[in-house]
Amino acid sequence: MSLEVVMLLAAALLCAGLFGALTQQSIVMLMMGLELMLGGVIVAAAGAWHYIAPGSADGQVIVIVAVTAMALEMAMGFAIVTALFRKREIDMTDMAAELKG
């Protein structure tokens, strides 16, 4: 176990999550990809705390922020899917493209 290996795991999780977030058409599946990416962030923050700066709690605070971001993302994502579905029976990203730039 070393910093590099832990960061490698974080990078793998981040890229797997990004692949899901980019490819999945279902909004709920897209959110699962985002969760996976944030899981990678958690691993990276814990690794940085353990191998670079265990003396300060800043790494732990980043883990807290990432976990909170996961919870917020889930809650807001489901609220938006519910609102979209109620208005127009949409649960796919391609059908909800009005705000596309």
Added chain:
Amino acid sequence: MLSDGAFYVLSVLAVASGGLVFVFDSMARATFSLLTSLLCVAGVVILLGLDYLGIVIVLMMTIEMAIMAVFMIMYMMNPAGLMPMTMVHNAKGAGLICGVLFALLVAGIFLAPWPAIKGRPPEDVTMDLGLSLMGPQMLTMMTLGMALFATIVSSVVLATRRGRYDRLGDDLDAEAADDPVRGGVGR
């Protein structure tokens, strides 16, 4: 040595089940695969010496994925995965982007001049976190609190079927509320 082995097992499991999320046909299976991946992440966090945060992640993710499974089954047309299906767009482009990003990250990980370890973990790691959140990181804690509160408000607003603007007009100045059923005594 034992924790080394556990780390590698957990890492492989985390990445494998994370990848399987997007392979399974069944939405329920995908959700529980994601749960496995995040539980392995929690295990890695515990192995790195952050017991409290690891347990918090286990508890939060278990509940989150249980809720997610309910939503998945509500919204997906193929919740049980009885027929094969793929619902992806632009898989090739995304694969290319992710491959390049992974290569870049790996190069960065091995080429970066990581700083030497500074300080030693305190006796009580959790106590250290608590003191930090209530002290120098208070602003972070308050921001998180406000963000959580804003999420509660906005998710309720989004999930409401008929709010006051539907009943009383955009300027809230309608003579009588526009309700599908007339209310009041003796209707």
